[in-house]
Amino acid sequence: MSTQNIAIHLPDGSVREVPVGTTPFQIANDISPRLASASVVARLTPVHAAATEKATGAGESEAAMYAAEDAAASRLVDLSTPLKEDTKLELIRENDPDALKVVRHSAAHVLATAVLELFPETKLGHGPATENGFFYDFYREKPFTPEDIAAIEKKMTDVVARDEKFVREYEPREQALAEFEKDGDFMKTHFVTKFTEPGSQVAFYRNGNFVDFCRGPHVPSTGRVKAVKVMNTSGAYWLGNEKNPQLQRIYGTAFFSQKDLDAYLALLEDAKRRDHRRLGKELELFTVNEDVGAGLPLWLPKGATIRRLLEDYIVDLERKLGYEHVYTPDLAKVDLYIRSGHWAHYHEDMFPPMDLETEQMVLRPMNCPHHILIYESRLRSYRELPVRIAELGTMYRYERSGALSGLSRVRCMTLNDAHIFCSPDQIKEEFSGVMKLVERAYRDLGITKYSYRLSLRDPANKEKYVDNDAMWELGERVLREAMDSLGLKYREARGEAAFYGPKLDIQLADVMGHEETYSTIQVDFHLPNQFKLEYTAADGTRQRPVMIHRGVISTMERMTSYLIELYAGAFPLWLAPVQIGLVPIAERHLDYAKKVEAELKAAGFRVETDARNEKMNAKIRDLANQKIPYILVFGDKEESNAAVSVRTRGKGDQGSMPLTDFIAKAKSQVETKSTEL
Numbered sequence: 086m087s088t089q090n091i092a093i094h095l096p097d098g099s100v101r102e103v104p105v106g107t108t109p110f111q112i113a114n115d116i117s118p119r120l121a122s123a124s125v126v127a128r129l130t131p132v133h134a135a136a137t138e139k140a141t142g143a144g145e146s147e148a149a150m151y152a153a154e155d156a157a158a159s160r161l162v163d164l165s166t167p168l169k170e171d172t173k174l175e176l177i178r179e180n181d182p183d184a185l186k187v188v189r190h191s192a193a194h195v196l197a198t199a200v201l202e203l204f205p206e207t208k209l210g211h212g213p214a215t216e217n218g219f220f221y222d223f224y225r226e227k228p229f230t231p232e233d234i235a236a237i238e239k240k241m242t243d244v245v246a247r248d249e250k251f252v253r254e255y256e257p258r259e260q261a262l263a264e265f266e267k268d269g270d271f272m273k274t275h276f277v278t279k280f281t282e283p284g285s286q287v288a289f290y291r292n293g294n295f296v297d298f299c300r301g302p303h304v305p306s307t308g309r310v311k312a313v314k315v316m317n318t319s320g321a322y323w324l325g326n327e328k329n330p331q332l333q334r335i336y337g338t339a340f341f342s343q344k345d346l347d348a349y350l351a352l353l354e355d356a357k358r359r360d361h362r363r364l365g366k367e368l369e370l371f372t373v374n375e376d377v378g379a380g381l382p383l384w385l386p387k388g389a390t391i392r393r394l395l396e397d398y399i400v401d402l403e404r405k406l407g408y409e410h411v412y413t414p415d416l417a418k419v420d421l422y423i424r425s426g427h428w429a430h431y432h433e434d435m436f437p438p439m440d441l442e443t444e445q446m447v448l449r450p451m452n453c454p455h456h457i458l459i460y461e462s463r464l465r466s467y468r469e470l471p472v473r474i475a476e477l478g479t480m481y482r483y484e485r486s487g488a489l490s491g492l493s494r495v496r497c498m499t500l501n502d503a504h505i506f507c508s509p510d511q512i513k514e515e516f517s518g519v520m521k522l523v524e525r526a527y528r529d530l531g532i533t534k535y536s537y538r539l540s541l542r543d544p545a546n547k548e549k550y551v552d553n554d555a556m557w558e559l560g561e562r563v564l565r566e567a568m569d570s571l572g573l574k575y576r577e578a579r580g581e582a583a584f585y586g587p588k589l590d591i592q593l594a595d596v597m598g599h600e601e602t603y604s605t606i607q608v609d610f611h612l613p614n615q616f617k618l619e620y621t622a623a624d625g626t627r628q629r630p631v632m633i634h635r636g637v638i639s640t641m642e643r644m645t646s647y648l649i650e651l652y653a654g655a656f657p658l659w660l661a662p663v664q665i666g667l668v669p670i671a672e673r674h675l676d677y678a679k680k681v682e683a684e685l686k687a688a689g690f691r692v693e694t695d696a697r698n699e700k701m702n703a704k705i706r707d708l709a710n711q712k713i714p715y716i717l718v719f720g721d722k723e724e725s726n727a728a729v730s731v732r733t734r735g736k737g738d739q740g741s742m743p744l745t746d747f748i749a750k751a752k753s754q755v756e757t758k759s760t761e762l
């Protein structure tokens with residue numbers, strides 16, 4: 086019989102007829118040998134199915150590593166995989182994010198190879214790629230010492246230099262299991278049992294003498310792991326159970342070039358330098374005390390100053406824009422949250438209820454129900470709409486203790502919250518108004534790295550979303566129109582909406598480029614129904630308002646943690662807890678110091694004088710360590726000229742100037758919220 090041909094669809098739209106069994110590498114080589122050697126893996130997508138999901142070459146969980154593939158989705162395969170049917174083929178090169186995952190998982194094999202060569206008694210767990218690298222779990226009675234780790238890292242370089250091919254092999258499952266059991270490979274026995282079918286052939290990857298149970302894919306050879314580094318180690322119980330043996334997890338990262346690895350390590354250093362937990366301690370901004378409890382930070386005076394500035398800033402702005410600020414209690418009866426639906430949808434994230442006489446009370450997880458009760462405290466007319474009820478609302482969430490971190494993940498938080506009650510035809514204008522406020526606030530805070538995500542429902546998922554097609558279509562349409570007419574760029578995310586309506590998420594990137602949602606604006610058709618909210622329309626009929634939930638500058642906790650890291654503790658003048666430090670050169674200048682301090686305070690500045698009997702340079706250094714924007718130094722000459730010698734943070738000694746000139750300059754920087762000094 087003659088060989089059968091299959092059709093390979095390439096990204097440029099061309100189709101190649103090749104014999105069954107041709108590999109992606111051969112196809113690449115046919116196009117150009119340079120393409121073949123630049124490729125890392127191949128992405129296959131069935132011709133007749135839409136490519137919806139991204140392939141998970143090597144996910145973080147064990148399930149993602151071994152689970153059977155979705156037949157309709159794209160998948161990554163080795164360049165040496167024989168192709169058996171018509172398919173779309175993409176050759177993945179080093180610049181593709183999926184390629185990075187594949188090289189990192191391959192680096193995990195390199196790590197395991199090195200460990201077994203040096204410590205043959207070690208038993209293997211699994212070694213997936215992670216967001217920033219990879220890890221491998223090992224079982225060995227003796228812990229790896231720092232010297233062991235150094236030897237492992239050195240041995241990894243050898244394995245890379247040997248440029249061993251990664252070869253996919255198969256073995257009948259029962260035979261593989263028998264071998265693993267005989268060798269006491271309890272973790273491999275578990276993975277094979279759990280993730281493969283009885284009677285099947287099990288895939289292994291071999292490089293040199295090292296063989297690992299693995300679904301792949303891999304880079305063509307160990308030599309493609311061009312830059313690899315062991316980062317740290319940690320202990321974990323096998324399957325998370327403390328009765329099981331303790332494993333040693335070795336973390337590493339890998340890149341296609343030393344340059345990329347160096348850039349990543351520099352970024353890590355920068356992130357460490359900016360870490361708000363470290364700076365929060367050093368700059369005396371906040372503290373966490375075990376006697377209060379985890380996730381319940383105490384704001385120290387300097388951190389509290391920053392928070393108060395943020396609160397005043399946003400409240401002033403909102404009041405000018407027609408928001409009415411209210412105060413409501415931090416707790417309510419459980420019944421209120423049963424009515425709002427939070428109890429059903431959210432109670433696992435709430436603190437447990439308290440029994441109080443005949444009632445059950447609970448700390449609020451959100452402020453919406455309280456604001457709804459303010460709206461319905463009297464009958465509203467269409468003339469009053471929109472009603473914008475705002476509050477710096479304190480809420481409580483039961484975050485798991487493992488997730489808590491500094492100010493960024495806490496159990497008690499105060500949100501710059503507001504709920505806008507409006508008629509359906511006001512949604513667009515109100516939403517636009519909120520967006521303008523967001524843009525303004527981010528500009529004032531000096532935040533530039535953010536993006537907008539329009540989160541829509543998945544219309545196929547009837548269970549997850551409130552069933553009201555007309556409302557969803559209206560909500561999604563006006564949000565799009567509003568964003569477009571404001572000229573704001575956004576990306577759409579299907580299936581990311583809240584269960585009650587579409588929302589716009591404001592995604593902030595941290596130093597490492599990791600994005601998180603800080604603020605959201607949500608259109609809600611559901612709660613007004615739950616609470617049967619009404620207003621009197623122009624024709625006298627009773628109509629139902631729509632609710633917009635919005636937070637602009639997030640919670641005070643998260644925004645402060647973000648700003649600490651954004652500025653590495655060196656806040657712009659308007660936000661700095663201490664704006665100006667005073668250094669009288671000798672004791673005889675203390676009277677002048679008092680005068681300068683009084684004048685600066687009268688002009689509205691936050692000032693600290695170092696009146697200690699210390700050397701001038703020591704005083705300057707101590708104030709500079711607090712990252713104070715301006716340090717003013719003065720002696721006889723300055724005193725006789727009503728002047729100060731100005732040291733600007735990051736710029737050093739700027740020479741002497743009249744105090745009045747300095748005040749005028751600093752005042753204008755505060756007024757314009759300048760991020761420059």
Ligand SMILES: [Zn+2]
Pocket residue numbers: 190194290297298299300301302303
């Ligand atoms: Zn593997």
Ligand SMILES: [Zn+2]
Pocket residue numbers: 451452453504634635
């Ligand atoms: Zn709300």
